[in-house]
Amino acid sequence: MIKLYLSSLNHRTLLVTVISFASVFLSYRFKIFFNVDLTLLSIAIIFPLVFTIRGSFRRREKALEHLSQYRSAMKTLHYFITTSMLLENEVASLKLLLENIENKTLLHLKSNEGSITNLDKEVDKIYEFIHSRRKTIPKSLKEKLFKYMCDLHEAIDNLNGILVHRTPLSLKAYCKVFIYIFPLIYAPTIIFNIGPTYNPLAVYFVVLITEFILISLYNIQDHLEYPFDEKGLDDIQLDHFKVLR
Template identity: 40%
Template structure:
């Protein structure tokens, strides 16, 4: 239940407070006008949907690159462990480097991140290990291992880019401002339409419709904010980073 309530925050209460005040003033002073509410959808809904879609695409890309990173590391380890010319001590050493890199990337992406330089340094240890033992590998296996490491580096850097570079901040700020302005524009128009029916209506209906529509908009904005960083483990749709960390049991046994 706590996670489901995570879309409610201080922005929600600010938006609902503005809505309550706007509804009270509209009813008290009978302030109304006829306004085409299609403009609201253009001003708010379109950019809001755009940012949600962009954040969702970033999440899907992050899953793709994390999978590529994990697969590249596992395949690199399997290729090296299968080479009988490499000593047992060296195979244990490269295994420790691979486990270290995997753990460091998960820590970097998590809520309390490590510096990216440490993650890159851990990846360099693996590359240096392979380069220093180039004479042990034949040409074809060496090229394959470097190909696997290319996937590791691509997954590493692409995931870091997704974490550091978000969807346009200006559009998100624009959406939030217009969500706060929305009840001021929408409620008098809603009041006009309800009055134009030439029938008495309970003012609580106006309060309910205004609060409900505002809650929907600000909740969608909060969902987008949570999707914006799919690594911080705070939203319902965050990536389960532990699923991508390589454990000893995920790798072939060292013989």
């Protein structure tokens, strides 16, 4: 339960807390009070924040679909290889290759590596295996194997696409900058509206809680952005998509 509430706290939370506290303190210390319409500034933060959260959630749902497709292709290949007319040693070799592909695929997703070269080489080993036995493996069997391999390639490429291409980085950077700037404008405006003689503790509380909410939502989006590392509460449990689970 404690982890549930602490998962969205990190160095950014500490940074905005310091900025918020300093903004209120300096506003009172140097009597910096002004009235600014916060509507446009709120839109500058809320709109990109909501957009990126929705985008990250859609990417997570797409990742689940492609992981299901990936496991389906792997299971089908296992079934097909086991029931085919291949020799016993050939079946064992192909199963070992599929096991290596599974391990490399899940490791690739968890490690957040941009390059997929090593994984491609592992998948290509099945083609090399079939090609090396092109004279002994029947043509119909090869065609079926290539068909199932096509589904596997498609699933892996889709997962890698989700891993590499994320929600717009410029929009995230824009949103984060405005979250950091917001208390510098928000604190003097709050003091102006309620009056400088009002209890300062109330101003500190309002500014701090507002920034805490904004940065917590940003951190939640950041966790959703990369759903494969199993660090966030909403991350995908990749072990559930193993062939043998």
